[in-house]
Amino acid sequence: MQTQLREYVADREQLAAALAHDLRTPLTRIRLRLELLRKSQLRQSLMHDLNDIEAISRSVIDFATYEIVDEEQEKIDFWSLVDSIADNYPQVSFDKASLVSRGMICIGRPIALRRCVTNLVENAVTYGTKAHVSLAQSGSDILLTIRDEGPGIPQAKLDEVFQPFRRVETSRNRQTGGFGLGLTIARNIARRCGGDITLENDVKGGLRAELRIPRLT
Ligand SMILES: Nc1ncnc2c1ncn2[C@@H]1O[C@H](COP(=O)(O)OP(=O)(O)OP(=O)(O)O)[C@@H](O)[C@H]1O
Ligand SMILES: [Mg+2]
Structure with missing residues (x-):
């Protein structure tokens, strides 16, 4: 497991990309569920937090994948x-x-x-x-x-x-x-x-x- 972990860490770009990618599904689910709730201060602030989490996860995906895209010189x-x-x-x-x-x-x-x-x-x-x-x-x-x-x-x-x-x-x-x-x-x-x-x-x-x-x- 140690070796496995080290391999993962060595490839942290891939790890970050996978993590951010996997976050998307539960985040979408949370968004849908929040939308079903009655409008309230709480729903408002949870939406706000959710927007932040989504934006962070997007920028991490971006960060982790920009070098993987193979663009010719x-x-x-x-x-x-x-x-x-x-x-x-x-x-x-x-x-x-x-x-x-x-x-x-x-x-x-x-x-x-x-x-x-x-x-x-x-x-x-x-x-x-x-x-x-x-x-x-x-x-x-x-x-x-x-x-x-x-x-x-x-x-x-x-x-x-x-x-x-x-x-x-x-x-x-x-x-x-x-x-x-x-x-x-x-x-x-x-x-x-x-x-x-x-x-x-x-x-x-x-x-x-x-x-x-x-x-x-
Ligand atoms: N031209 C600037 N004048 C003053 N502070 C700056 C300037 N450029 C960068 N900084 C400071 O350096 C920090 C890091 O900049 P960086 O561009 O890496 O991230 P960011 O602008 O915060 O976010 P993003 O990922 O959207 O670029 C900024 O948050 C800001 O505090
Ligand atoms: Mg900046």
């Missing part, structure tokens, strides 16, 4: 990728001045990379209201910088927030709604294509997230 025009993401957010300004960054190509999985950048942009918009995005060439890397106008992250927590389910206390409220997986996923994706993500508090205030990806030369 391909050449990606990084400028176009960032531009199309920025287009979806009115709070984002994309500094297009740096023409040198146009036409920079990297090798990666397009859906994953889109998710990586989106997670960073979403954090900037959620916690920092506005995001200033710029793209540059840095040595043999493509360097994406996202600076926001929020409170930043306490210095001592800058590493910690990359851990799964880790959130800074002040943002632990329902409005922001996350589960603390966005940065974990984004960093995993960046590292898988030979890059990385770093966070620092900008001298002008706000958080500054940098994503580096090797450029195809």
Whole structure:
């Protein structure tokens, strides 16, 4: 049993996926039963809790399966990728001045990379209201910088927030709604294509997230 357990733990992604998947059936049953109850304060608050459990379980499935999906690597025009993401957010300004960054190509999985950048942009918009995005060439890397106008992250927590389910206390409220997986996923994706993500508090205030990806030369 010990060995079996160790094998399971070694394959924790699979385990998390299976667990989250198996939770779905009883959760659906509970939802149906709750709907049969008379409207009341209790039903209301149980529904609320159930919504939370379902959302957590969805995000765990997401987290556990995003690497299993096998997506082929391909050449990606990084400028176009960032531009199309920025287009979806009115709070984002994309500094297009740096023409040198146009036409920079990297090798990666397009859906994953889109998710990586989106997670960073979403954090900037959620916690920092506005995001200033710029793209540059840095040595043999493509360097994406996202600076926001929020409170930043306490210095001592800058590493910690990359851990799964880790959130800074002040943002632990329902409005922001996350589960603390966005940065974990984004960093995993960046590292898988030979890059990385770093966070620092900008001298002008706000958080500054940098994503580096090797450029195809
Ligand atoms: N731009 C930012 N400004 C301030 N705090 C931030 C910023 N980005 C991330 N954080 C802090 O880091 C925590 C972890 O971020 P992460 O993206 O991993 O998870 P999340 O946003 O809470 O949830 P989700 O899984 O939906 O992304 C956030 O909860 C927040 O406290
Ligand atoms: Mg997030």
